[in-house]
Amino acid sequence: MPHAADTRSPLLSMEAVDKWYGAFHALKNINLKVRKGEKIVLCGPSGSGKSTLIRCINALEKIEKGTIMVEGTKLDDSGKSIDAVRREVGMVFQSFNLFPHMTILENCTLAPMRVRGTNKTDAEKIARKYLERVRILDQADKYPAQLSGGQQQRVAIARALCMEPKAMLFDEPTSALDPEMVKEVLDTMIGLARDGMTMICVTHEMGFARQVADRVIFMASGEIIEEAPPETFFRNPSHPRTQAFLGEILAHH
Amino acid sequence: MGVIGQNEMLFLLQGLKWTLLLSAIGFIGGGIIGLVIALARTSAHSALRKTAAGYISIFQGTPLLMQLFVVYYGIGLLGFSIEAWVAVAIAFTLHASAFLGEIWRGGIQAIPKGQTEAANALGLHYVSRMKDVVLPQALKISLPATVGFLVQLIKGTSLAAIVGFIELARAGQIVSNQTYRPLLIFGIVGAIYFIICWPLSLYGGRLENRMAKAAR
Numbered sequence: 001m002p003h004a005a006d007t008r009s010p011l012l013s014m015e016a017v018d019k020w021y022g023a024f025h026a027l028k029n030i031n032l033k034v035r036k037g038e039k040i041v042l043c044g045p046s047g048s049g050k051s052t053l054i055r056c057i058n059a060l061e062k063i064e065k066g067t068i069m070v071e072g073t074k075l076d077d078s079g080k081s082i083d084a085v086r087r088e089v090g091m092v093f094q095s096f097n098l099f100p101h102m103t104i105l106e107n108c109t110l111a112p113m114r115v116r117g118t119n120k121t122d123a124e125k126i127a128r129k130y131l132e133r134v135r136i137l138d139q140a141d142k143y144p145a146q147l148s149g150g151q152q153q154r155v156a157i158a159r160a161l162c163m164e165p166k167a168m169l170f171d172e173p174t175s176a177l178d179p180e181m182v183k184e185v186l187d188t189m190i191g192l193a194r195d196g197m198t199m200i201c202v203t204h205e206m207g208f209a210r211q212v213a214d215r216v217i218f219m220a221s222g223e224i225i226e227e228a229p230p231e232t233f234f235r236n237p238s239h240p241r242t243q244a245f246l247g248e249i250l251a252h253h
Numbered sequence: 254m255g256v257i258g259q260n261e262m263l264f265l266l267q268g269l270k271w272t273l274l275l276s277a278i279g280f281i282g283g284g285i286i287g288l289v290i291a292l293a294r295t296s297a298h299s300a301l302r303k304t305a306a307g308y309i310s311i312f313q314g315t316p317l318l319m320q321l322f323v324v325y326y327g328i329g330l331l332g333f334s335i336e337a338w339v340a341v342a343i344a345f346t347l348h349a350s351a352f353l354g355e356i357w358r359g360g361i362q363a364i365p366k367g368q369t370e371a372a373n374a375l376g377l378h379y380v381s382r383m384k385d386v387v388l389p390q391a392l393k394i395s396l397p398a399t400v401g402f403l404v405q406l407i408k409g410t411s412l413a414a415i416v417g418f419i420e421l422a423r424a425g426q427i428v429s430n431q432t433y434r435p436l437l438i439f440g441i442v443g444a445i446y447f448i449i450c451w452p453l454s455l456y457g458g459r460l461e462n463r464m465a466k467a468a469r
Contacts, residue, residue, distance in 0.1 A: 058374055086376035097371035101389050110385055111375035156371075163375060 010069075011036045011198055012057065012089075012167055017066030019052060019222075026052050028222045030066070034167070039193050040200045041209040041230075044219035045245060050202045053219070054169045057200070058089045071166060087115065090160030094172040096152045098144040104131065104155050105140040108162045115163065123162070130158040134188050150181030154188050167198040174205060204249060210234060218242045255432035257441075265438075268424025269445055271338070275420060276407045278342045283349020283406075290354025292383065295361045305354065312351030318412050320344050325416045341413045345406070352402050360395035361387055394464065400457035404450045421445060 010033040019027040027049050034040055042050040055061040057068060059075055059082045068075040073084045099107050108127035112118040118126070131137040134154040136147075144152055153173055160168060170189065174182045186208050193199055193212040203209070209216050209230055216233040218226040218241070226239045234250075237243050255261075293305035312320065324344035328335055364387050372382040392399075414423035425442035429435040 060370055060373060083376060083378075086374060089374075091371075091374040093367060093371060093374075095367050097365075097367040099368065099371070099386055099390075101393070110381075111377060114378075114381040114385065115376040159375070 009072075010034055011038075011071060012200075013067075013069045014053075014057070015067040015069075017053075017056065017063050017068065019049075019056060019061065019063045019065075026222050027056070027063070030224060032217070032224070034198060034200060036166070036198055037196045038198055038214045039212050041213040041216045042200065042202045042219060043204060043206075043209070043216065043245070043249075044225075048219040049222040050219045051171050052222075054091075054171055054200055054202055057169060058086050058091055060091075087163065088166045089169060090163055090165035090167070091169045092153070092156050092160055092171065092173045094176050096144070096149070096156045096176070098152055098156055098159070100144050103141050103143055104136070104147070107144070107155060108159045111159070112162050126162050126164075127158070130161040131155070133161070133191075134158045148181060149177045150184045153177065153181075153185045157185075157188055157192070161192075167200070168192065170199065170201040170203065172202050172204075174203065206234070206249060218245065220245070255434065257428075257432060257434065257437065261428045261432065261438075264428055265421065265424050265441065265445070268419055268421040271419065272407065272410050272421040273449075275338070275341060275345060275410045275413060275418075276403070279345030279349045279406055279410070280403055282342070282346030283353050286346060286350035287353030287357060290350055291357035291361060294354060294358040309351045309355050312348055313355065317344075317348055317409055318415060320348055321412060321416055337413075337416055337418045341416060341418050345410065345413075348409075349402070349406055352405075353399065356395050356398045356402060357391060359398075360391035360393075363394055364390050397457045397461040397464070400453055400460065404453050404457070407450055407453075408446060 012032075012034040014030050014032040017027055017030040018025070030053060032040075032053075042053065044050050052061055056063050057070065062077075068085075070085045071088050073081055073088075075081050075085055098104075099110070102110065105124060105127055108131060109118075109120065109123035112123040112126060113120060128137060128140065131140055134157055136151055136154050136158065139147055139151060139155075144155070147155065157168075157173075173189070174185050177185060182205070186205060189199070189201070189208065190212055199212075201208070201213075213230045215227055216230050217224055218233070218237075218239070220241050226233070226237060226242045228237070233242075234246065237246055290305050290308060293301040294309070296302055296305075321341065321344045324347070325337070325340040328340055328343075368386055368390070369382060372386045377386065410420050411422035413420050414426070419427070421442060425438050429438040432438065
């Protein structure tokens with residue numbers, strides 16, 4: 001199957017991407033192709049550039065060099081290309097970033113109504129469908145602060161899904177959660193992966209990586225150091241920095 | 254000493270009417286322009302930010318009394334003849350817009366960056382990002398300071414007397430001159446200001462307490 005998929009053009013690609021924060025070289029010559037339906041897990045020590053990488057994909061960060069293509073749209077400075085990319089790519093943040101002054105349902109209907117021009121009835125129908133899918137429909141009329149962290153993160157996933165994106169970016173979605181809530185969010189993500197969503201996840205949840213990733217990518221100092229299917233990546237990492245990182249992270253599990 | 258009869262009280266209430274009207278015009282007009290100032294002050298364009306900052310510092314750095322003079326006599330010098338209340342309304346609107354703009358600027362900047370990022374990631378544009386996401390939260394946290402400023406504005410309208418505008422304080426002065434009972438008259442005038450401003454201050458204080466609790 002992977003061979004058949006290889007012939008298709010990627011849903012998302014980064015070519016020779018470089019990014020600086022002032023003098024700090026945050027991303028160095030990043031090359032990445034993600035096919036439709038592929039699940040990528042990005043890991044690496046903090047400050048390695050993995051969050052920056054996915055934030056460049058939906059233009060939350062600007063790149064200085066290279067090309068990013070999403071669904072045939074080349075990302076440039078124009079508002080038009082940024083709009084096109086953001087319509088197709090959903091994002092889930094570490095700190096949920098739900099809108100606190102809106103109910104769960106309103107959080108989910110805002111973007112479809114404002115960006116896609118969906119009417120309220122249809123937007124609510126879509127919202128209920130995805131809230132149901134993340135198993136939180138019964139909380140639809142509550143405000144974010146009334147929900148637990150795990151519930152809020154599941155709402156954030158539903159909110160992104162309401163735009164019916166072609167790909168989803170996850171930026172450490174479980175890092176801000178209490179341990180007992182990590183599982184419900186991971187289970188939601190696993191369900192999403194099984195349904196065929198294209199996903200790029202920055203996470204330290206190695207169990208999740210083993211279970212759903214097609215490829216695990218290890219980054220350090222702004223570079224992609226190693227890229228391999230999970231079995232190879234965990235059993236037989238080739239680069240010493242990957243070995244050191246895995247040694248450290250797996251010692252805690 | 255004269256008596257304080259119905260006529261005198263009516264005259265004071267007439268003044269009160271102008272005080273309230275002037276406060277309302279200043280607050281509403283200042284609110285509208287102030288919103289523009291706050292948005293310019295937090296804009297991505299540095300020219301807009303600097304212009305708004307300059308505007309704010311001019312109005313915050315000069316006395317309201319002087320602003321009243323400049324607008325009142327300034328418009329006269331330009332050859333337009335306008336009624337005192339129009340000049341005063343313009344001056345108060347400009348004055349209030351600078352202060353409200355600065356208060357709301359603080360509110361906008363206090364909203365976590367993640368809110369704007371989430372809105373951006375969802376593809377929301379500036380107008381929706383501001384109208385639906387940032388401003389409702391920013392105005393809410395700015396509410397105590399906004400109410401506080403409204404109280405200042407109401408009391409500040411007494412300065413309009415200087416250009417011959419008969420609002421509550423000036424009406425009090427006139428009645429006091431006629432009746433020779435300044436203590437009683439200004440007692441009444443003070444009480445009226447207090448009855449209006451004190452509940453507002455209380456309300457502002459309560460809002461602040463409630464928010465402090467919610468933030469815990």
